[in-house]
Amino acid sequence: MNTALHRSTLIALAGTALALSLTACQNDFDTKSSSAATPAATVASSPAAVASTAGKSTGTSGSTGSAGSTGSKGSTGSIGSEAGSGGSTGATGQQAAASTPVCAASDVRITAARQDGPPYTHIVLTAKNTGGHSCRLTGFPHVQFLKSHKQDVPAVAKSKPAAPVVLAAGTPAYALVKVSDGGVDEDNEPVSAFSVMLEGDSTVIAVTAPGSGGIAVDPAKALTGYWTPELRNGADDF
Secondary structure (H helix, E strand, O other): OHHHHHHHHHHHHHHHHHHHHHHHHHHHHHHHHHHHHHHHHHHHHOHHHHHHHHHHHHHHHHHHHHHHHHHHHHHHHHHHHHHHHHHHHHHHHHHHHHHOOEOOHHHEEEEEEEOOOOOOOEEEEEEEEOOOOOEEEOOOOEEEOEOOEOOOOOEOHHHOOOOOEEEOOOOEEEEEEEOOOOOOOOOOEEEOEEEEEOOOOOOOEEEEOOOOOOEEEOOOOOEEOOOEOOOOOOOOOO
16 A cells, blocks of 8 residues: 555656656747847847948949949030130131231222212222232221311221121222211311221322212211121111
């Protein structure tokens, strides 16, 4: 009886010990599994990992931004400057004109004609190159209508041409000259001939006034335009 009871007690104690041992093993396995998963989660959320990730994404956007350097191809805009330099052709033309000798009084023949109809407020001077070579007609005609009035007729700046006036042999240039406001005025004086000088030449050229009775000149109202290859409406109106 006592022997059977003793065995039963031993069996019960052994079962209890086995159960406790299994429970301890299970808890230990869970603890190890939990601790093994924790480092992985920590790495994903650690500041170093975030910085590394951000650095990679920043590098990516930076490299993409470098693609913008292709925008430097905009430097082809320099082609425009090269094309603009074609304007140097105009400069070459001006240099060529500058090398052409200035027209002297002996190179041209100057005549005068009335412009439009009455009251004949303007005349047109024509300077034709009668020489055998090209020459450059500069500035404006220096006109004096009266012996009693020794001052040159003032020039109108807006009539000045943009380019030098170069006359080939046989070609003309023109200058518009205002002589009065027209009509009968006590300040007007009859003129049958007047003098013209070219810029850079002191030779006096005598020009016959147009019309059988000459022209009526008011020295206070007289004006002259610059020499131009052609008469230009608007620019020469004064």
